[in-house]
Amino acid sequence: MKVTIYGAGYVGLVTGVCFAEVGHDVVCMDVDNNKIAKLQQGQSPIYEPGLNELLEKNLAAGRLHFTTNVNEAANHGLFQFIAVGTPPDEDGSADLQYVLAVAKNIGQHMQEYKIIVTKSTVPVGTSDKVTQVLQQELSDKKLSFAVLSNPEFLKEGMAIKDFMQPDRVVVGGDNADAIEQMRLLYQPLLKKPEQFIAMDIRSSELTKYAANAMLATKISFINELSQIAEKLGADIENVRQGIATDRRIGPYFIRPGCGYGGSCFPKDVNALRKSAMQVDVEPKLLAAVETVNHDQKRVLFHKINDHFNQDLTGKTFALWGLAFKPNTDDMREAPSRVLLEQLWQAGAKVQAYDPVAAEEAQRIFGDRNDLQYCPSAVDALKNADALIIVTEWDEFKEHLQQITQHLRKPIIFDGRNMFDPAEVQALNIIYYSMGRSLTYAN
Ligand code: NAD
Numbered sequence: 001m002k003v004t005i006y007g008a009g010y011v012g013l014v015t016g017v018c019f020a021e022v023g024h025d026v027v028c029m030d031v032d033n034n035k036i037a038k039l040q041q042g043q044s045p046i047y048e049p050g051l052n053e054l055l056e057k058n059l060a061a062g063r064l065h066f067t068t069n070v071n072e073a074a075n076h077g078l079f080q081f082i083a084v085g086t087p088p089d090e091d092g093s094a095d096l097q098y099v100l101a102v103a104k105n106i107g108q109h110m111q112e113y114k115i116i117v118t119k120s121t122v123p124v125g126t127s128d129k130v131t132q133v134l135q136q137e138l139s140d141k142k143l144s145f146a147v148l149s150n151p152e153f154l155k156e157g158m159a160i161k162d163f164m165q166p167d168r169v170v171v172g173g174d175n176a177d178a179i180e181q182m183r184l185l186y187q188p189l190l191k192k193p194e195q196f197i198a199m200d201i202r203s204s205e206l207t208k209y210a211a212n213a214m215l216a217t218k219i220s221f222i223n224e225l226s227q228i229a230e231k232l233g234a235d236i237e238n239v240r241q242g243i244a245t246d247r248r249i250g251p252y253f254i255r256p257g258c259g260y261g262g263s264c265f266p267k268d269v270n271a272l273r274k275s276a277m278q279v280d281v282e283p284k285l286l287a288a289v290e291t292v293n294h295d296q297k298r299v300l301f302h303k304i305n306d307h308f309n310q311d312l313t314g315k316t317f318a319l320w321g322l323a324f325k326p327n328t329d330d331m332r333e334a335p336s337r338v339l340l341e342q343l344w345q346a347g348a349k350v351q352a353y354d355p356v357a358a359e360e361a362q363r364i365f366g367d368r369n370d371l372q373y374c375p376s377a378v379d380a381l382k383n384a385d386a387l388i389i390v391t392e393w394d395e396f397k398e399h400l401q402q403i404t405q406h407l408r409k410p411i412i413f414d415g416r417n418m419f420d421p422a423e424v425q426a427l428n429i430i431y432y433s434m435g436r437s438l439t440y441a442n
Contacts, residue, residue, distance in 0.1 A: 172204020321391025
């Protein structure tokens with residue numbers, strides 16, 4: 001089937017590559033000339049495990065094309081997927097200018113019936129706005145179209161797997177024929193028919209926000225609990241195990257840490273709050289989820305500052321992890337950004353290492369005297385006053401022994417509870433972690 005995707009970012013690119021992989025004929029359109037030029041050469045502008053291989057393979061097979069030409073894009077696919085960004089507006093609500101610009105482009109250029117699918121995360125009612133824009137653009141042409149909502153649930157770092165083996169595919173709309181076409185499009189990815197969930201368009205739009213708000217709530221819950229555990233002399237890791245085995249709770253998204261980041265949870269929780277307030281519902285729980293997360297991103301700094309008696313001037317810290325989570329180079333809303341600003345403000349220097357996000361950090365922070373990008377985790381340790389862990393990349397677990405060799409004094413501030421306190425204690429390391437009452441200090 002023929003598919004066009006607008007936006008070659010994390011969602012659009014993964015969607016395009018995966019649809020091509022299952023045999024569809026895909027055109028990805030983006031307004032960013034550099035991105036498209038890179039993609040035409042088979043180079044991914046983002047880091048995502050498995051993406052490069054599928055990109056090269058499907059480009060070579062001729063099932064995947066990249067363009068900046070709107071006319072070509074609008075006249076390629078029966079399906080016209082909108083996967084552009086919906087960043088927060090000044091008041092926190094979703095900025096729909098890119099989504100509506102794409103709808104306008106499609107309306108201006110399409111020459112036959114199209115199914116326009118909103119894949120971007122958009123507030124309830126956006127599909128109505130997309131429909132209005134299309135109606136305006138098509139008022140002189142006698143062309144029909146269908147508008148559907150198809151929110152995306154992939155996780156960065158696992159995006160290919162999530163797309164190729166989805167838990168579910170949600171499609172919203174009232175055009176039964178268009179929904180059936182979508183079922184056929186997704187057929188190669190579905191193991192069971194019930195994974196395809198069709199519903200009305202407003203519920204579909206809200207489902208995406210509901211999913212992200214639920215996950216963010218779980219994270220803020222365990223983070224708040226970790227602070228309680230720490231003060232009460234309990235160990236949050238034991239508590240976590242104790243509740244994770246309850247099937248009603250489950251093991252996912254209840255790991256304590258230094259706050260959630262990324263392009264989705266912060267912006268989507270905020271946008272859902274705004275939507276609620278617009279219809280006179282006071283979202284008390286969502287407000288608390290955000291406040292807890294805001295504070296949690298600052299907990300690690302307080303531990304560091306307290307340890308060094310509120311004087312970090314001239315101190316050098318090794319920082320492991322820059323990305324907002326492992327297996328991605330995305331640093332949008334990453335806890336590392338908050339911590340770096342706090343450390344710099346306090347007069348400290350940072351030697352940072354991240355397996356893939358250094359380039360992105362360089363783009364964000366540029367060259368500064370108080371930030372050095374290191375080629376390896378071990379290099380970052382050399383002559384530092386302490387190690388801070390912000391992102392739980394697996395490879396960090398392998399370097400525990402080197403920590404004692406390279407730091408001036410073996411001190412770890414572990415924002416992700418990567419290590420077993422007993423193991424660390426055996427190496428005479430001073431160890432601060434999240435929600436574990438004992439500071440395993442000597
Ligand atoms: P992104 O910023 O990585 O990519 C957006 C792309 O759209 C950019 O390459 C930009 O150049 C392009 N663009 C902007 N205007 C355009 C236009 N008029 N025509 C064509 N291209 C245009 O964004 P993303 O992370 O892929 O997110 C896209 C949407 O998907 C957002 O609504 C987001 O909330 C949602 N989403 C994201 C994720 C995620 O993990 N990143 C997961 C699920 C849903």
